[in-house]
Amino acid sequence: MLSTTAQYALRALLVLAAEPVERLVLGKDMARLAQIPTNYLSKIMITMATAGLVEATRGSNGGYRLSRPADQIHLIEVVGLFDRQVAPKSCFLGVKAECSDCDPCTAHMAWKSVKAELVHFLEGTTLDKISGVPFKKARPVKRKTA
Amino acid sequence: MLSATAEHAVRALIQLAVLGGSGSITGKQLSCMAGIPPNYLSKILCLLGHAGMIQATRGNHGGYQLAWDAAQIRLTDVVNLFDHRRWRKGCFLDCGKDCKDADHCAAHSGWQECRDVFERFLDRTTIAALAAPVPASPLVMPQGKGRRAS
Numbered sequence: 001m002l003s004t005t006a007q008y009a010l011r012a013l014l015v016l017a018a019e020p021v022e023r024l025v026l027g028k029d030m031a032r033l034a035q036i037p038t039n040y041l042s043k044i045m046i047t048m049a050t051a052g053l054v055e056a057t058r059g060s061n062g063g064y065r066l067s068r069p070a071d072q073i074h075l076i077e078v079v080g081l082f083d084r085q086v087a088p089k090s091c092f093l094g095v096k097a098e099c100s101d102c103d104p105c106t107a108h109m110a111w112k113s114v115k116a117e118l119v120h121f122l123e124g125t126t127l128d129k130i131s132g133v134p135f136k137k138a139r140p141v142k143r144k145t146a
Numbered sequence: 147m148l149s150a151t152a153e154h155a156v157r158a159l160i161q162l163a164v165l166g167g168s169g170s171i172t173g174k175q176l177s178c179m180a181g182i183p184p185n186y187l188s189k190i191l192c193l194l195g196h197a198g199m200i201q202a203t204r205g206n207h208g209g210y211q212l213a214w215d216a217a218q219i220r221l222t223d224v225v226n227l228f229d230h231r232r233w234r235k236g237c238f239l240d241c242g243k244d245c246k247d248a249d250h251c252a253a254h255s256g257w258q259e260c261r262d263v264f265e266r267f268l269d270r271t272t273i274a275a276l277a278a279p280v281p282a283s284p285l286v287m288p289q290g291k292g293r294r295a296s
Binding site for chain 1 (some may be wrong): 264275276
């Protein structure tokens with residue numbers, strides 16, 4: 001039901017949520033743990049960094065971490081970035097720029113209640129609530145010492 | 147929610163349903179009317195044709211038309227055709243876990259409700275319903291101003 005991209009984004013965030021707040025996780029480790037192709041992940045991470053959900057640090061000690069604690073990140077913030085159908089005035093059929101009760105598409109009235117249920121779940125669920133999804137814990141990255 | 151491909155397929159089917167039994171429509175026309183890139187559309191139509199939902203006729207007066215009654219094509223049929231991988235696994239995050247009531251992920255119960263509502267919507271919504279014109283808002287007649295039946 002969620003797009004693959006939204007699922008990947010949530011899985012990537014769950015990897016970060018499983019780590020201590022201050023620890024940076026390398027992209028390649030996230031890709032391995034969340035089982036996401038590395039190039040695909042890097043595009044997703046750019047979108048999430050731009051939206052302020054994660055912080056990216058460059059350099060030899062760089063990596064990604066959550067910009068807020070997991071209990072302050074609602075699923076709607078993540079899914080809304082990638083799945084336009086949860087946006088407030090989105091059209092189910094994609095035939096209108098904005099679909100509303102005043103100017104509906106033919107699916108609008110039936111879709112409205114389905115979308116309300118979905119948005120209610122995504123708004124009411126924070127990342128920490130789904131953190132029980134089984135992912136391996138990231139191993140600390142061994143860095144070469146000079 | 148639907149994938150872009152399933153959404154395009156639904157839009158193409160709606161256009162064919164609007165056309166009804168009055169003949170067929172070329173891929174080019176359908177592409178313009180449904181707002182789908184022609185190459186993308188031809189792949190979608192090929193799958194819809196294999197599933198038997200539409201009929202393709204070759205030749206000068208050829209084109210596409212619905213093979214099924216639009217009232218018998220449910221959104222579930224289209225989603226099963228294009229988004230079956232997305233629907234096959236019940237898990238919210240598709241994290242490789244076969245989510246069942248007894249052995250489920252942390253998001254399972256909340257997600258299951260959404261999924262049920264969405265599945266009912268797909269089951270109950272037909273292409274015919276989506277092809278019907280949107281009913282105009284009912285006109286509210288001011289009280290006491292209506293004509294009395296004679």
